[in-house]
Amino acid sequence: MRRGQCVSTCGEGFYQDRHSCEGCHESCARCWGPTEKHCVACKDPLQVLRDGSCENSCGDGFYNRKGTCVACDQSCKSCGPNSPRCLSCTEKTVLHDGKCIAECPRGYYADATGRCKVCHDSCASCSGPSASHCTACVQPQALRQGHCLSSCGEGFYPDRGDCKACHASCQTCVGPEPSHCTQCRNPEAGLQAEQLSGAHIPSGECLSQCRAQFYLDSSGLCEACHQSCFKCLGKSPHNCTACRPSHMLLDGRCLSQCPEGYFNQEGSCTECHPTCRRCHGPLESDCTSCHPHVTVTNGKCKTSCKEEQFLNLVGYCAGEWNFLQSPWKLPGCCWGSSQQA
Numbered sequence: 001m002r003r004g005q006c007v008s009t010c011g012e013g014f015y016q017d018r019h020s021c022e023g024c025h026e027s028c029a030r031c032w033g034p035t036e037k038h039c040v041a042c043k044d045p046l047q048v049l050r051d052g053s054c055e056n057s058c059g060d061g062f063y064n065r066k067g068t069c070v071a072c073d074q075s076c077k078s079c080g081p082n083s084p085r086c087l088s089c090t091e092k093t094v095l096h097d098g099k100c101i102a103e104c105p106r107g108y109y110a111d112a113t114g115r116c117k118v119c120h121d122s123c124a125s126c127s128g129p130s131a132s133h134c135t136a137c138v139q140p141q142a143l144r145q146g147h148c149l150s151s152c153g154e155g156f157y158p159d160r161g162d163c164k165a166c167h168a169s170c171q172t173c174v175g176p177e178p179s180h181c182t183q184c185r186n187p188e189a190g191l192q193a194e195q196l197s198g199a200h201i202p203s204g205e206c207l208s209q210c211r212a213q214f215y216l217d218s219s220g221l222c223e224a225c226h227q228s229c230f231k232c233l234g235k236s237p238h239n240c241t242a243c244r245p246s247h248m249l250l251d252g253r254c255l256s257q258c259p260e261g262y263f264n265q266e267g268s269c270t271e272c273h274p275t276c277r278r279c280h281g282p283l284e285s286d287c288t289s290c291h292p293h294v295t296v297t298n299g300k301c302k303t304s305c306k307e308e309q310f311l312n313l314v315g316y317c318a319g320e321w322n323f324l325q326s327p328w329k330l331p332g333c334c335w336g337s338s339q340q341a
Contacts, residue, residue, distance in 0.1 A: 013043075027054040042067065057081075075100035089114055109133070122148045137161055169206040179205045183220065190216040215239070228254045243267055275301040 010021035015031045015038070024031035027047070028039035042054035050058055050069035058069035063080025072079035075093060076086035077100070085098030093100040096108065096116035104116035109126045111117050119126035122141075123134035137148035144152055144163035152163035157173050157180070166173035169189070170181035184191055184206035192211055193202035202221065210222035215232045217223045225232035228247070229240035236252075243254035250258065250269035258269035263279050263286075272279035275294075276287035283299075290301035305317035 073099065106136075124148075174201070174203050179203070181206050187220070189220075190214075190222040191220055192222045230254070277301070 007021065010016050012029055013024050014021040015024055015033060016022075022034060025034065025036040025039065027036050027043060029041040029043040031038045031040055036054070037052040039049055039052055039054050042049055044054065045067075047054040047056060048058055048064050048067055048069050049055075050062060055069070058064050058080065060078045061072050061076065062069040063072055063084055064070075064082050070084070072084060073086060075089065077088040077090045079086045079098075083098075086095055086100050089095050089100035093102060094104055094110045094114050094116050096104055101116075104110050106125050107119050107123070108116040109119055109128055117129060120129060120131045120133065122131050123136070124138045125136040126133045127135055131148075132146040134143055134146055134148045137143050139161065140158075141148040141150055142152050142158035142161055142163045143149075144156060149163065152158050154171055155166050156163040157166055157175060158164075159175075164176060167176060167178045167180065169178055169185055171183040171185045173180045173182055179194060180203055181191060182201050182203045186206065186208075189206040189208055190210045191202065191204055192207050192214065193204040195203060204222075207222065210216050212230055213225050213232075214222040215225055215234060223235060226235055226237040226239070228237050229242070230244050230247075231242035232239045233241055237254075238252040240249055240252050240254045243249050245267075247254040247256055248258050248264045248267055248269045249255075250262065255269065258264050260277055261272050262269040263272055263281060264270075265282075270282060273282060273284045273286065275284055275290070277291045277294075278289040279286045280288055285299040287296050287299055287301045290296050294301045294303055296302075303317065309317040
């Protein structure tokens with residue numbers, strides 16, 4: 001009943017209370033009860049319906065859907081005004097693509113307002129908008145001081161996407177240890193390579209002097225000497241500078257024994273006195289054997305030729321002594337006569 005008349009519906013501005021139509025609150029166009037919180041539609045078209053009340057705006061946590069305030073997603077602090085997409089977020093969450101999430105996805109960073117912004121295109125993840133704000137890189141690039149680089153550069157090596165410092169002795173390297181150098185910082189040092197890196201680059205330790213049986217080549221690498229050398233200046237068997245204890249050095253070669261006319265002096269073959277075929281020292285009196293047709297006496301090699309004669313190739317004293325003509329260049333001796341020695 002409405003105003004003393006029986007009606008099928010109470011109509012706008014009224015609600016049914018048992019068998020009577022009662023007036024809505026003045027703010028309601030339609031309602032289900034008498035108070036301002038019982039509206040189901042607002043009389044003022046500029047107002048919106050929120051939880052049964054007609055308000056000037058939906059306020060935080062709601063958005064306007066055809067005149068009715070609908071709650072935003074629980075993650076939002078505010079949304080809308082006419083869509084459920086978040087506009088701001090509660091504390092400890094960030095705004096991304098209309099939603100509030102715990103942290104920005106990879107490739108984005110949170111700005112000062114709590115919104116996720118895209119990183120610089122060189123970064124896989126970042127802390128800010130520029131190329132110097134990278135925190136991770138897309139492989140095969142590596143991170144160095146906030147930049148994503150195709151090469152870490154001198155003094156650094158890539159390790160799981162990060163550029164890390166080489167050992168102080170290395171100009172370039174494949175790892176952090178002194179034995180990981182691929183080039184030496186000191187131009188006078190030699191790289192004693194122990195192994196090949198993944199890129200087949202020799203790596204090893206930088207030494208002030210190459211180890212025994214190695215020499216420093218023009219590229220700064222310690223290369224192996226010839227197997228006959230203990231120390232050397234090059235890879236040839238004629239480049240030896242020192243030999244193993246069982247061998248002797250002569251003219252850059254390591255020999256198992258010194259040839260005739262030489263003796264072993266502290267690992268090197270040293271010339272005997274010219275009168276000696278073999279010797280144990282450099283003096284004329286150090287002979288141990290003589291040239292053919294000459295005998296050794298008290299360590300000296302003597303001929304029976306007169307002083308003005310020399311010993312020819314067949315062992316006879318002949319002509320006047322001429323040091324340059326003598327096949328053995330041996331001085332004559334005053335004992336004996338011109339006869340076969």
